[in-house]
Every structure is written in C-alpha cells, then in structure tokens.
C-alpha cells in the first residue's frame with residue numbers, strides 16, 4: 583500500500599460500499615441474491631473488477647457474485663496476474679466459489695459475513711448444508727490452505743470508523759436481504 587492509503591479493513595469496506603453495493607442494489611431489484619465480490623490488486627488495493635450475483639438475471643445458478651467477478655476478471659483484456667490479486671467477497675465464499683478461487687490461483691480472500699451469518703441473518707443455509715452433505719466431515723472452510731488464505735474483515739485491525747461503517751453496511755444488507763426474501767418465490771433459482 584502507498585504511505586497515505588487507508589488501512590486494509592477500511593479499504594475493503596470502502597470497496598463494498600462504493601463498488602459492490604451499487605451493483606447489488608441493481609441485482610436485487612432484478613431478483614438476484616445479495617452476494618457480491620470484487621478483485622483487487624494486493625499491492626495498492628486498487629479495484630480491478632467488481633461484480634454481484636446474477637443467478638436470476640443470467641438464468642444460471644452458478645452465477646454467484648464471486649463466479650461473476652472471477653469470470654469478468656479473466657475476461658479483462660489487460661489484467662494483472664492472478665497471484666497479485668485478492669478476492670473480496672461480501673459473504674464467505676460458498677464451497678463452489680472457494681474451489682473456483684483455488685482453481686483461479688487467487689491467493690488471498692477476505693469476506694464480511696461468514697457462513698453462520700448467511701444462514702441466520704440472510705436465511706440462506708446452503709453453504710453449510712452443501713459443505714456437510716458433500717464434504718463431510720468438514721463443517722467449515724479451511725481458512726489457511728495451500729491455495730489461499732482467507733479471513734473475515736472483522737479479524738483485521740479496525741478503528742471506530744470501520745466499526746461504524748460495518749454497522750451501516752449490515753443495515754444496508756438487511757434491507758436488501760428483505761427485498762430478496764420477499765420476492766424469491768418468483769425466481770427459478772434451485773437453491774433460493
């Protein structure tokens with residue numbers, strides 16, 4: 583990072599607020615889930631590509647925010663090497679997206695909401711269910727593995743402004759989640 587650039591947690595929260603949430607508001611209004619993601623350069627934390635869930639818009643249940651972000655990243659005509667990038671995910675990447683991140687060679691992952699939040703706060707229990715059903719006895723993502731290191735933003739050094747920002751972001755996601763949940767019976771996503 584540059585000497586005057588914001589600390590890691592602050593920058594990640596800025597990207598969620600300024601680059602991911604605007605896409606997600608549009609996505610949820612179109613019937614998609616609330617999950618978003620972005621690819622950033624690890625050295626200066628500049629944004630490379632931001633995306634949001636398009637399961638409904640693109641009529642494909644694999645278009646999670648991370649998958650859209652990774653696909654868009656590799657489609658960029660002039661992109662940085664994947665080893666020099668990190669994946670920022672609003673929600674802890676599901677088993678599919680975590681595996682995709684490994685396949686894509688992205689060495690670092692940060693997220694704001696974990697699986698438990700996704701299940702309880704967002705009423706979307708499929709991450710934990712898929713992990714248990716397909717990969718038992720695993721019950722959680724291995725945050726330190728040979729492919730990438732993953733961490734919750736809340737585990738980073740936070741100042742009071744970061745904490746206030748997280749609270750504000752939580753409120754925005756609560757509102758978006760309520761919209762999705764109210765409308766989800768009308769979409770054709772297999773795991774709603």
Ligand SMILES: [Zn+2]
Nearest residue numbers: 646676678679
């Ligand atoms: Zn996913």
